[in-house]
Amino acid sequence: MPLTPFEHSDPYTLGVELEMQIVSPPTYDLSQDSSRLIKDLKGRVSVGEVKHDITESMLEIATGVCKNLDEASTQLHDLRHRVLQAAGNHHLAICGGGTHPWQKWQRQEVCQSERYNRTLELFGYLMKEATVFGQHVHVGCASPEDAIYLLHGLSRFVPHFIALAASSPYIQGFDTTYASSRLNIFSAFPDNGPAPFVGDWHEFEWMYQRLETSGIVESVKDLHWDIRPSPKFGTVEVRVMDTPLTLSRAVNVAGFIQALAHWLLTERPFVPRSEDYLLYRFNRFQACRFGLEGRLTDVRTGEQRTLAEDILPLLDTLAPYADELKCSDALDDISGYVRKNESDTRQIREFILSGGLLTELVKEHCEMWAAK
Numbered sequence: 001m002p003l004t005p006f007e008h009s010d011p012y013t014l015g016v017e018l019e020m021q022i023v024s025p026p027t028y029d030l031s032q033d034s035s036r037l038i039k040d041l042k043g044r045v046s047v048g049e050v051k052h053d054i055t056e057s058m059l060e061i062a063t064g065v066c067k068n069l070d071e072a073s074t075q076l077h078d079l080r081h082r083v084l085q086a087a088g089n090h091h092l093a094i095c096g097g098g099t100h101p102w103q104k105w106q107r108q109e110v111c112q113s114e115r116y117n118r119t120l121e122l123f124g125y126l127m128k129e130a131t132v133f134g135q136h137v138h139v140g141c142a143s144p145e146d147a148i149y150l151l152h153g154l155s156r157f158v159p160h161f162i163a164l165a166a167s168s169p170y171i172q173g174f175d176t177t178y179a180s181s182r183l184n185i186f187s188a189f190p191d192n193g194p195a196p197f198v199g200d201w202h203e204f205e206w207m208y209q210r211l212e213t214s215g216i217v218e219s220v221k222d223l224h225w226d227i228r229p230s231p232k233f234g235t236v237e238v239r240v241m242d243t244p245l246t247l248s249r250a251v252n253v254a255g256f257i258q259a260l261a262h263w264l265l266t267e268r269p270f271v272p273r274s275e276d277y278l279l280y281r282f283n284r285f286q287a288c289r290f291g292l293e294g295r296l297t298d299v300r301t302g303e304q305r306t307l308a309e310d311i312l313p314l315l316d317t318l319a320p321y322a323d324e325l326k327c328s329d330a331l332d333d334i335s336g337y338v339r340k341n342e343s344d345t346r347q348i349r350e351f352i353l354s355g356g357l358l359t360e361l362v363k364e365h366c367e368m369w370a371a372k
Contacts (some may be wrong), residue, residue, distance in 0.1 A: 009065075009233065015235065016062070034059045048064050096250070098242025139237075141234060147229045150264060161257065165241035166291045166344060179288060179289065249337075252333045255331065291346075294306065308341065
């Protein structure tokens with residue numbers, strides 16, 4: 001399919017997608033009931049969408065195009081309310097978190113759709129292993145050239161996004177020692193990591209045409225890069241975050257990305273170069289492994305600091321842009337939990353260290369998702 005022309009969007013408009021876990025009390029194992037909930041919610045969702053993701057244990061909620069963070073928050077709260085009602089009607093529960101602490105990929109059922117069946121045939125068991133849960137944030141761009149600049153600008157902050165939302169230390173009943181183990185699941189996929197470097201939109205179109213004519217992809221949706229342009233929506237989509245444990249944190253992360261996009265496109269503080277990606281995977285690894293305590297290395301100077309140390313002055317830089325976008329509260333909240341190291345990963349580990357069981361952990365996560 002030829003590349004869709006880039007649809008011009010109002011700058012800094014938002015779209016937020018959250019992949020949620022469907023669990024079945026009292027065991028709190030993953031349930032295979034997304035189709036049942038989607039059917040139950042048909043005609044009852046007035047804004048945004050509730051839809052399938054890869055497997056029947058996953059339920060995606062997505063806003064429409066939002067002019068500001070308050071509108072995105074309002075839509076997400078409404079979607080949460082309706083999903084929780086439907087889940088309750090079927091004796092199910094919903095929670096965040098990047099991974100379910102003990103689920104087995106062998107038990108997962110891939111949703112029935114032409115696209116998912118095609119990718120299941122190609123990738124086999126990797127599709128079932130991808131029963132993990134993330135947050136995606138779309139930011140509107142006025143032009144395709146803005147989208148390419150924003151792609152490169154936001155790529156510098158992929159470790160920050162990972163660390164702020166990390167919530168997946170457990171897989172198959174064990175602490176992986178990672179803050180975000182979710183992203184490791186995708187390492188076997190051929191399109192994992194950063195998009196190939198392009199200097200402008202024409203180069204992007206040429207690259208996509210080469211991929212499409214080779215039969216490797218059929219649409220941009222087949223390119224699962226950490227950040228990608230979405231020409232159909234006129235956006236750049238950030239895709240590296242775990243789904244946080246609370247809706248409030250998910251909203252705050254979206255506000256952080258929105259303010260960062262405003263600063264990048266207004267000030268143009270960087271000249272994109274392919275050399276900037278030299279340490280990309282090393283810094284990304286540090287964020288996945290250690291979260292806010294991971295060490296970020298500046299590709300140009302070699303200077304190192306923790307992600308927490310890098311985020312705090314960045315928030316000061318972004319403050320006037322957040323004021324203009326009316327998302328200052330999101331940055332204030334982020335500052336608070338970065339200073340206190342109140343990460344979702346730390347909360348999970350402290351719960352287990354205090355004697356909690358994994359079943360009790362998921363139950364708590366369901367209560368947190370419903371409350372905050």
